[in-house]
Amino acid sequence: xxxxxxxxxxxxxxxxxxxxxxxxxxxxxxxxxxxxxxxxxxxxxxxxxxxxxxxxxxxxxxxxxxxxxxxxxxxxxxxxxxxxxxxxxxxxxxxxxxxxxxxxxxxxxxxxxxxxxxxxxxxxxxxxxxxxxxxxxxxxxxxxxxxxxxxxxxxxxxxxxxxxxxxxxxxxxxxxxxxxxxxxxxxxxxxxxxxxxxxxxxxxxxxxxxxxxxxxxxxxxxxxxxxxxxxxxxxxxxxxxxxxxxxxxxxxxxxxxxxxxxxxxxxxxxxxxxxxxxxxxxxxxxxxxxxxxxxxxxxxxxxxxxxxxxxxxxxxxxxxxxxxxxxxxxxxxxxxxxxxxxxxxxxxxxxxxxxxxxxxxxxxxxxxxxxxxxx
Amino acid sequence: xxxxxxxxxxxxxxxxxxxxxxxxxxxxxxxxxxxxxxxxxxxxxxxxxxxxxxxxxxxxxxxxxxxxxxxxxxxxxxxxxxxxxxxxxxxxxxxxxxxxxxxxxxxxxxxxxxxxxxxxxxxxxxxxxxxxxxxxxxxxxxxxxxxxxxxxxxxxxxxxxxxxxxxxxxxxxxxxxxxxxxxxxxxxxxxxxxxxxxxxxxxxxxxxxxxxxxxxxxxxxxxxxxxxxxxxxxxxxxxxxxxxxxxxxxxxxxxxxxxxxxxxxxxxxxxxxxxxxxxxxxxxxxxxxxxxxxxxxxxxxxxxxxxxxxxxxxxxxxxxxxxxxxxxxxxxxxxxxxxxxxxxxxxxxxxxxxxxxxxxxxxxxxxxxxxxxxx
Numbered sequence: 001x002x003x004x005x006x007x008x009x010x011x012x013x014x015x016x017x018x019x020x021x022x023x024x025x026x027x028x029x030x031x032x033x034x035x036x037x038x039x040x041x042x043x044x045x046x047x048x049x050x051x052x053x054x055x056x057x058x059x060x061x062x063x064x065x066x067x068x069x070x071x072x073x074x075x076x077x078x079x080x081x082x083x084x085x086x087x088x089x090x091x092x093x094x095x096x097x098x099x100x101x102x103x104x105x106x107x108x109x110x111x112x113x114x115x116x117x118x119x120x121x122x123x124x125x126x127x128x129x130x131x132x133x134x135x136x137x138x139x140x141x142x143x144x145x146x147x148x149x150x151x152x153x154x155x156x157x158x159x160x161x162x163x164x165x166x167x168x169x170x171x172x173x174x175x176x177x178x179x180x181x182x183x184x185x186x187x188x189x190x191x192x193x194x195x196x197x198x199x200x201x202x203x204x205x206x207x208x209x210x211x212x213x214x215x216x217x218x219x220x221x222x223x224x225x226x227x228x229x230x231x232x233x234x235x236x237x238x239x240x241x242x243x244x245x246x247x248x249x250x251x252x253x254x255x256x257x258x259x260x261x262x263x264x265x266x267x268x269x270x271x272x273x274x275x276x277x278x279x280x281x282x283x284x285x286x287x288x289x290x291x292x293x294x295x296x297x298x299x300x301x302x303x304x305x306x307x308x309x310x311x312x313x314x315x316x317x318x319x320x321x322x323x324x325x326x327x328x329x330x331x332x333x334x335x336x337x338x339x340x341x342x343x344x345x346x347x348x349x350x351x352x353x354x355x356x357x358x359x360x361x362x363x364x365x366x367x368x369x370x371x372x373x374x375x
Numbered sequence: 376x377x378x379x380x381x382x383x384x385x386x387x388x389x390x391x392x393x394x395x396x397x398x399x400x401x402x403x404x405x406x407x408x409x410x411x412x413x414x415x416x417x418x419x420x421x422x423x424x425x426x427x428x429x430x431x432x433x434x435x436x437x438x439x440x441x442x443x444x445x446x447x448x449x450x451x452x453x454x455x456x457x458x459x460x461x462x463x464x465x466x467x468x469x470x471x472x473x474x475x476x477x478x479x480x481x482x483x484x485x486x487x488x489x490x491x492x493x494x495x496x497x498x499x500x501x502x503x504x505x506x507x508x509x510x511x512x513x514x515x516x517x518x519x520x521x522x523x524x525x526x527x528x529x530x531x532x533x534x535x536x537x538x539x540x541x542x543x544x545x546x547x548x549x550x551x552x553x554x555x556x557x558x559x560x561x562x563x564x565x566x567x568x569x570x571x572x573x574x575x576x577x578x579x580x581x582x583x584x585x586x587x588x589x590x591x592x593x594x595x596x597x598x599x600x601x602x603x604x605x606x607x608x609x610x611x612x613x614x615x616x617x618x619x620x621x622x623x624x625x626x627x628x629x630x631x632x633x634x635x636x637x638x639x640x641x642x643x644x645x646x647x648x649x650x651x652x653x654x655x656x657x658x659x660x661x662x663x664x665x666x667x668x669x670x671x672x673x674x675x676x677x678x679x680x681x682x683x684x685x686x687x688x689x690x691x692x693x694x695x696x697x698x699x700x701x702x703x704x705x706x707x708x709x710x711x712x713x714x715x716x717x718x719x720x721x722x723x724x725x726x727x728x729x730x731x732x733x734x735x736x737x738x739x740x741x742x743x744x745x746x747x748x749x750x
Binding site for chain 2: 016017018019050072073092093095096098099102117118120121143147148149150151152180269270271272273274275278280282283285286287289290291292316317318319321332333334345346349350351352372374375
């Protein structure tokens, strides 16, 4: 971290607002905690970079022991490779001629594993391998109850495994699943049911594939809420949580992150005081997004640490409307606040730059280099 | 438009997806329609650039007769000035030392009008004027029932008008209001009640200010849904609609835009066919945002023109889940679709580039140069 600390040492309140702040001490703590989950269970951690979208943070995750990073889109992979990350899982179907060309261009630059869940997707990855003259590692994505993507029938998994084995440009490494319904779990019991289904789906398929003679070395599962539970389930070799690196009110609501460990905040300024119990800040949905549900602590669309009397009641595109409890009615125009958002991934995806902060000082400004890389 | 048409002439289906497309013929029609509303009522049109965030489109609006453009943030003003726009209204309080410096830097570069709705905001604009050595045109923002920003009490409007008049760096031009509650109007009758309140609020205040000897030349009001109604109300001199330039399902739902005039679509690719009646596209909330409500025609979070059998049921960050009616179940992996979004402003705010399209051909790629300019 010397490189980072050598940089500028301005205070956060010298930044123009709204500005996204990343507390590095909290990030390091979050990274260490999830790495410990993987280490204690003797499995790999491959964090999803869709949350931070910054090679700087991917490098911190790798230095702490991550085996590589996960990305959703080729554009994110390109940004991560550009930023020096050399081991990537693209957990997304590769479809379309331009995508095949782009994958082929990336294959010589890093160790890439790519997800396949259809014959079209398989042929696309194979074609990229052929173009690059390189064998591509693939995981078959299976659905474990989320009803998004992924193969649903055992016989279809076997059929595609045979097709992959017969393809000269593909190497089957294993299975991948994402039980996104864990985000809708109302309580721990429901979350554990989800996790059990997730783990059992891939365990049964792994057994069946091994019985058929396939070598399965990777079984990848786990989101931020489910990873601590799924990590200990038999057969799982890798977890792919993303949001844990920062945490947000959505994860706090799910019981998956502690409020005091939320590492990403938005620095905002009070721009209007239209009434005693109302204030307006200079950030709305174009900073916070409209993602997710209200704060679990009754403070609306955000939470100002230590100040539960401030509720972010509603937003328009560039305005955030605060309701102030009596003890907060001294709030003045020009005052700055830090707000923990509902969904940190969406906040990062709206900003071009963040301030890496340590003990109230900006130690470096980072470009969000994979922001908007949806292709 | 020759400049544009001279450029590349690739077809839209040669673009990698997801890609935001702007149909220029529809944009020109939308621009002409709203200009006609202003012209027929003998008032000015100052379109809000927060929707398109592109000087290229602001120039089309100016060429069609707009008096200038409106922006929400200084960063948007900077991008518009950089793109050649020389008449701007910053419809947002200027608060904070860095904002004052930035406003001072812009003042010599364009004719800027700035909104004031507090003493702190007034002092900030005055200080910027002093730094630049230029008098700044200001509008007092008043609240007409939206409960966001804006002065609520008549005596406070008068007091700030007197303070502005006494300030050597400020010139009071008039009043501004935004009746955003027009977006929540359930029917035309409710919308008309909103519009009446909007117009009456500023008319009464204008009369009172004139009685006190203030010269009021600008009375600015009107959103996309309310502009066609408020334009004819007595005393209004300017409307500031934004979304009309593209239109989206939110405006269609409000009855403020015709479905067939929606000019912005997202080109997407089918990446998975997990079941006969389900398909997945390569765009989710990181392309479409989570803004707004479902489609008014029962097609969920988007609408594929002419294909009501395709429903965008739900989204995750990078996946859009389609439900397919029987007649759409031939949809194949790799096929492309164009989707009209729920909220076009949010879609533009998530993309770095759009394709300007005419009759299915890409005539130019435009950078969304004011994207993410929230400061």
